[in-house]
Amino acid sequence: xxxxxxxxxFFVLSTESAFSLIKVxxxxxxxxxxxxxxxxxxxxxxxxxxxxxxxxxxGEEISKIIEKNFRSTGLFNPLKKDAFVQKPDIAHLKPRxxxxxxxxxxxxxxxxIVVKDKKLKVEFRLWDLTAAKEMLALSFTTTPTNWxxxxxxxxxxxxxxxxxxxxxxxxxxxxxxxxxxxxxxxxKLAIMDQDxxxxxxxxxxxxxxxxxxxNPTNQLVTYMSYxxxxxxxxxxxxxxxxxxxxxxxxxxTFAPRFSPDGKKIIMSFAKxxxxxxxxxDMETRVVERITDHSAIDTSPSYSPDGKYxxxxxxxxxxxxxxxxxxxxxxxxxxxxxxGIYGTPVWSPRGDLIAFTKMRKGKFYIGVMRxxxxxxxxxxxxxxxxxxxxxxxxxxxxxxxxxxSDSKGKGFTAKLWSIDITGYNExxxxxxxDASDPxxxxxxxx
Amino acid sequence: MxxxxxxxxxxxVLFSTLLISACSTAKKAAVDTVDxxxxxxxxxxxxxxGVPDRVFFATNKSSLTTRSRDTLRKQATYLRKNKDLTxxxxxxxxxxxxxxxxxxxxxxRANAAKDYLMTYGVSGKRISVISYGKExxxxxxxSPLAWxxxxxxxxxxxx
Numbered sequence: 001x002x003x004x005x006x007x008x009x010f011f012v013l014s015t016e017s018a019f020s021l022i023k024v025x026x027x028x029x030x031x032x033x034x035x036x037x038x039x040x041x042x043x044x045x046x047x048x049x050x051x052x053x054x055x056x057x058x059g060e061e062i063s064k065i066i067e068k069n070f071r072s073t074g075l076f077n078p079l080k081k082d083a084f085v086q087k088p089d090i091a092h093l094k095p096r097x098x099x100x101x102x103x104x105x106x107x108x109x110x111x112x113i114v115v116k117d118k119k120l121k122v123e124f125r126l127w128d129l130t131a132a133k134e135m136l137a138l139s140f141t142t143t144p145t146n147w148x149x150x151x152x153x154x155x156x157x158x159x160x161x162x163x164x165x166x167x168x169x170x171x172x173x174x175x176x177x178x179x180x181x182x183x184x185x186x187x188k189l190a191i192m193d194q195d196x197x198x199x200x201x202x203x204x205x206x207x208x209x210x211x212x213x214x215n216p217t218n219q220l221v222t223y224m225s226y227x228x229x230x231x232x233x234x235x236x237x238x239x240x241x242x243x244x245x246x247x248x249x250x251x252x253t254f255a256p257r258f259s260p261d262g263k264k265i266i267m268s269f270a271k272x273x274x275x276x277x278x279x280x281d282m283e284t285r286v287v288e289r290i291t292d293h294s295a296i297d298t299s300p301s302y303s304p305d306g307k308y309x310x311x312x313x314x315x316x317x318x319x320x321x322x323x324x325x326x327x328x329x330x331x332x333x334x335x336x337x338x339g340i341y342g343t344p345v346w347s348p349r350g351d352l353i354a355f356t357k358m359r360k361g362k363f364y365i366g367v368m369r370x371x372x373x374x375x376x377x378x379x380x381x382x383x384x385x386x387x388x389x390x391x392x393x394x395x396x397x398x399x400x401x402x403x404s405d406s407k408g409k410g411f412t413a414k415l416w417s418i419d420i421t422g423y424n425e426x427x428x429x430x431x432x433d434a435s436d437p438x439x440x441x442x443x444x445x
Numbered sequence: 446m447x448x449x450x451x452x453x454x455x456x457x458v459l460f461s462t463l464l465i466s467a468c469s470t471a472k473k474a475a476v477d478t479v480d481x482x483x484x485x486x487x488x489x490x491x492x493x494x495g496v497p498d499r500v501f502f503a504t505n506k507s508s509l510t511t512r513s514r515d516t517l518r519k520q521a522t523y524l525r526k527n528k529d530l531t532x533x534x535x536x537x538x539x540x541x542x543x544x545x546x547x548x549x550x551x552x553x554r555a556n557a558a559k560d561y562l563m564t565y566g567v568s569g570k571r572i573s574v575i576s577y578g579k580e581x582x583x584x585x586x587x588s589p590l591a592w593x594x595x596x597x598x599x600x601x602x603x604x
Contacts, residue, residue, distance in 0.1 A: 182585035208580060210544060231575065252552055252576060255545040268549065270576065273556030275549040296549040312546060318505065319546055342543035356543050385543045408585025
């Protein structure tokens with residue numbers, strides 16, 4: 001896969017005080033999403049490749065991606081373009097606020113694209129229509145093939161301006177693509193943009209692969225593979241395609257995850273019927289044992305400051321969630337509710353731990369504070385597990401399986417997302433059945 | 446103890462006979478598990494005549510039942526007689542658990558079987574174990590019967 005890093009230089013075109021402008025509250029379910037008009041980006045007539053840009057309707061395509069991103073948050077209601085009252089070029093210069101207010105829009109996004117010296121220059125503005133003010137104006141330059149990312153970056157900047165939180169649109173999801181009958185599933189590593197575009201398969205499906213997870217810079221992936229029938233944790237460089245086994249363990253390693261600084265991989269190692277948690281320093285290759293208990297210890301996940309680890313253990317008899325310091329000291333059980341708990345994942349904000357809960361034949365995705373208090377179950381289903389956080393800690397992606405009949409038919413595995421408010425549950429479309437999603441960090445920071 | 450378990454088996458057989466004769470379409474699942482452990486033979490294969498290849502487990506458990514120990518003693522006898530044979534024990538879990546925990550659970554189940562074979566004189570060097578967690582169900586249905594058949598460790602000839 002080609003390196004897609006863009007050197008982003010944002011130019012603030014003008015500044016406005018934030019005084020009494022629109023603010024979207026994302027801390028609770030939004031039953032009244034903000035009506036927003038996303039004007040097609042105006043293509044500058046001085047642009048290189050003008051005909052191609054016009055033919056591809058690039059300005060309109062970018063605006064559609066922005067609309068789709070905003071609709072998916074549940075916080076915004078992008079309005080239909082046929083009601084728009086101004087041409088994109090005019091609106092971008094000076095919108096007639098009163099006319100836009102007539103179609104009930106409260107915010108307006110306008111923009112302009114121009115290709116010059118084979119670079120795509122984008123500028124965009126966010127307007128508060130009620131206050132009749134410009135809220136944000138930025139420009140940046142990238143390579144023209146990155147035009148989809150342009151839409152995601154604009155979405156992130158506007159989301160940030162309106163909600164006060166960083167966005168999560170210029171991101172990718174890595175997951176396990178699944179095909180075939182339930183008892184002969186073929187599984188491959190797959191990667192796609194957060195909105196489902198640009199799916200690429202990273203393995204061929206010759207061996208079983210599970211639980212891929214990004215490193216903090218999104219260039220490396222750690223996952224589990226049954227290559228040569230030896231279940232081990234692997235490291236994959238997405239750019240070069242080079243894969244290697246992590247560590248030299250005389251038995252199964254599984255449940256890998258990167259440390260927040262990307263320097264270590266933490267995972268379970270199973271031997272003689274006992275699974276414990278180990279970490280390996282990627283540079284020195286030094287392996288450190290973190291837990292030493294006759295019970296199963298697995299699904300480790302670091303806190304964002306790297307000081308703590310939450311993990312899953314059945315040392316009390318059944319699966320529960322524990323925390324400890326990252327050296328293995330101060331082990332503390334944090335779940336005591338009815339039912340059993342698995343797959344703890346620390347929020348990138350540090351405040352919450354997401355988990356899977358199993359109770360009376362139902363599976364729940366939930367969140368709780370990192371001391372185990374304040375448990376909130378977000379969604380109940382027949383089978384779902386393995387939540388992964390959006391980089392801003394507002395949304396969880398997980399996978400859900402359906403029940404199969406006596407012949408194994410009717411089985412599906414799909415990715416879903418939900419806000420930590422418990423609202424806005426959505427199917428995340430994938431080319432094939434899918435499981436074990438992992439959300440990248442923002443590609444451009 | 447031995448007498449008790451034999452008696453229990455006898456009672457069970459009698460019970461299942463009664464049930465089947467009472468209603469020919471009675472669900473077999475109702476009598477195919479005892480204390481959450483599969484006791485049927487539908488999915489069982491044989492290493493040799495009279496030597497079943499697999500044992501079954503209760504949900505989230507890796508302890509061996511009396512019946513499982515009986516099966517494993519038969520396997521041990523067979524392996525002691527066929528000294529050149531090496532085996533792989535596959536540990537499996539049902540689909541009603543989280544993937545990562547199930548991998549650990551499958552490993553624990555396979556090792557429970559391995560340990561028992563070793564107790565009965567089979568060298569550990571002849572036995573390798575592998576866990577598949579919930580990845581390779583023998584019965585793809587989503588039913589208590591299927592789940593009980595999938596919670597298993599299976600001894601497979603490796604050479």
